[in-house]
Amino acid sequence: MTFFLQLVLTGAALGMIYALIAIGFVIILKCSQAFNIAQGHFVMIGGYLGFTFLVMFNLPIWASIVLAIIVAMIMGWVIERLTLRPLVGQPELAVIMMTIALASMLEGAATLIWGAQYKTYHGVLPSFTLKVGELSIPPESLIGMIVSLITIVILLLFFRYTKFGLAMRATAEDLKVVQSLGIKATVVFSVSWMIASVVGVVGGILLGAVSGAMVSLAQIGLKAFAVVLLGGVNSIGGAIVAGIILGVLENVAAGYLDPLLPGGGLANVFPFIVIIIVLIFRPYGLFGLARIERI
């Protein structure tokens, strides 16, 4: 039982990070109706930024995250301004193609700046282990949980209670109405890319603390994609729940199923099997917004 709870706990911590990354996905999807294929590449950049600040500059974790957030905001703004602004009003497919290009560019840029070697930031995080009863929470899980929780709560409060958050939710509903009321949609687009970039980068640092920084960190984007589909493509709350579900499933599967099969690797497949089954019964995802139809 302890083993199971342990798996659930670390899985939930991992899931929160997935949820964080998936939120970036949802925000862009809601604002510009396009899948951001490059969301995972923000995570990859985050991993490398974490390496730069934590290992190369030897900064404490909090300072590293703050610096990385600043870099991420600039990156998000520049990317939106240069590559996506010209595509406003163009077909969604064009925007998706642009994000594919963006993914390649980010991957190339990361290799150019940091090189292709695997970067580990082992031993940089404070090494303490929190004990709750018989469960032990490793530091990277604890930090991951705290940081993603804080970020998610800040984002939710921002959307719920600030004027600009309301403007962003309104833009997600009807672009033309919002424009006719004087809300500058371009600023909303800019901010949505900045947020997506920030959550990706923060998630990247947190994951990098576990697995190190490498180009293949971008594959997390695929998991974020699965999270979004499971939660319902346009629901932030759904992304949070689905993220945690995916993290827990993955970890539990790794704990119980991997020893059964030679070679392991079932942990990576199992959550997707569950997602496929869920989507068969709930095509909108767990919390997807169906279009409101009045009868």
Added chain:
Amino acid sequence: MLQVNRIDVAYMGVIQVLRGVSLQVQDGAIAALLGANGAGKTTTLRAISGMLKTEEGAITDGSVEFDGKRIDGHGPEEIAALGISQAMEGRRVLEHLSVEENLFVGAYCRNDRALVRQDLELVYDWFPKLRERRRQTSGFLSGGEQQMLVIARALMARPKLMLLDEPSLGLAPLLAQEIFEIIQRINIERKMTILLVEQNARAALGIAHHGYVMENGRVVLEGPADKLKDNADVREFYMGLSAAGGQKSYRDVKHYHRRKKWIA
């Protein structure tokens, strides 16, 4: 206040929709823009509110002036910030937001919080049904309530000019009448200048001061609302009444003959 000077509008550069449309709305007046489907009413509104660009349309000739300044060529956000608030056709509420959130979105451009609160109460006084449902998701309101919400949202911007696109579309006659009464109240109590686009000519001319009739992208008739109401053509084509004032029989309808005379 608003002056549209002989504008031509074309979509995608080739489909000419408006040909030399001119109209003006005086300070504190209601102007009604009437016409059948496809006459160019909505396009005229879009030309004023700057929404043409998103529809691949453009003003190719003429100008639009608001308070003496040219506004054609400005984006919709800038024009809204100048004080022109549009309630678009088809009851476009922000479905997943609550009624109150919809209203706050309308007041987005304003920074005077206390006054916004005050206006919110004022709007609720005009539309008591919205007050009852302030916390509800607006997508689940009835059609009439949604139309009220769209007008209320436009009001929340404290505009100098309101553009209302077919507020009675798809509403039961009694509800439509209620909407028109409220529009008239807004005009009288708030001295609001309103450009009203309508198919329901009788109701629109009932509250308007001045009217324009459009057909095929042209303004074919204009005048004070009282005069238009008595105009034989308007009575016949838009109110379905014959010269004698009775219901017209289909037997002696010879629409297209007279229509041709009009356009020439």
